Amino acid sequence: MKTLTTGDIAKMCDVNLRTVIRWIERGDLKGFKLPGRGNNRVQLEDFLQFLHQHGMPIPPELSGEDNFRILIIDDEAAVARSIGRVLRSAGYETAIANDGFQGGSLLMKQQPALVTLDLRMPGISGYDVLKFIRTTPETAATKVIVISALDHSSLQRALDEGADAVLSKPFDNQQLTELVKELLPLPADPRSSPTE
Amino acid sequence: MKTLTTGDIAKMCDVNLRTVIRWIERGDLKGFKLPGRGNNRVQLEDFLQFLHQHGMPIPPELSGEDNFRILIIDDEAAVARSIGRVLRSAGYETAIANDGFQGGSLLMKQQPALVTLDLRMPGISGYDVLKFIRTTPETAATKVIVISALDHSSLQRALDEGADAVLSKPFDNQQLTELVKELLPLPADPRSSPTE
């Protein structure tokens, strides 16, 4: 059972600690007191409900749990849209980057949980991108599926450099969907129901 | 998660607090309410979006008072290092991106105050980058110096598309330094001492 202190909440809501205590005193936010001097604790679940009830945004620190955003990096707009369509219908959020620059900025801005990466894009080596993702702390844990029409040894190299999976073009939609579901299981998916 | 109060926004837009509240009520500006009496808060990102949508200038307070980071986007590593050296010795922090992907991610990650941009990079049009920077709320206020060996009309087009300045290759270091100091005056710099 994860609990939060008043300080945690104050930081997350960008509000004074005093105010958080008043919310709890007033009953707006459900919490309980520790025996000692009565330090407050709030259960994560209660806090999330509180945020939802008041239409407040969910702080990025807490949104990691339900991050199902996928970034599609592919210079061929048609291919990218096609992938996007398939993944959206499977229940994921998608964003498309048609060049390396957009790819890099959307990666940092949206912090997607998974990236599909075309190995061969004009001016940029997919391997470099892979290496960059893996060596940047913010994105080191991001799942990467490399998609390419290149030969087997190229795909093997991608795996060696840190790709979580590869998919050789052309691929069919079911292959893609299954691969993504394996790497990033949706909550409704039976595989992802952690009991406890 | 940085948030703004109605008062903050009122000051920045030089507008009455009452008016800001009306913007939020009317739905022009996205915001949310605190539990107490419903005090309004606006997420920084939403505010930037609002400013951009209405073609309003970005208040200087938001462009970062003590942000003197410069991102150098150039695929020629030697050129990039050279620029970096010059700017560091002038007192700026620098980061280098050698391709579009690094450029995009460092731009979002570090939120530099100024970017030097090579117009011709393999696989990516500098104009696209410029457009992307200008239309993304988080970076719309970032200063951009376009550096290129292309002809006059290309540079003019860059200015038309939102570059703050252009520099034609080859350039000498003093030119560059002066240009940067003009766009991003350092605190010690006499030009930047606003006498209240």
Place this chain on the structure above:
DNA sequence: TAAGCAGGTGTCTCAAATGTCATGTTAGCC
């Protein structure tokens, strides 16, 4: 041209919510 209208903004006032500060205590950590 002048009068009338409508929507947006500024002003004023008051009560309620939030921020700030100082102080003493405790919980967490070596």
Place this chain on the structure above:
DNA sequence: GGCTAACATGACATTTGAGACACCTGCTTA
């Protein structure tokens, strides 16, 4: 066991939301 950072609390300062009303601008209409 001792130390430091975090926390609760009270008192006080400041900000904020709401209602009512005035003003200003642009437009329509007589």
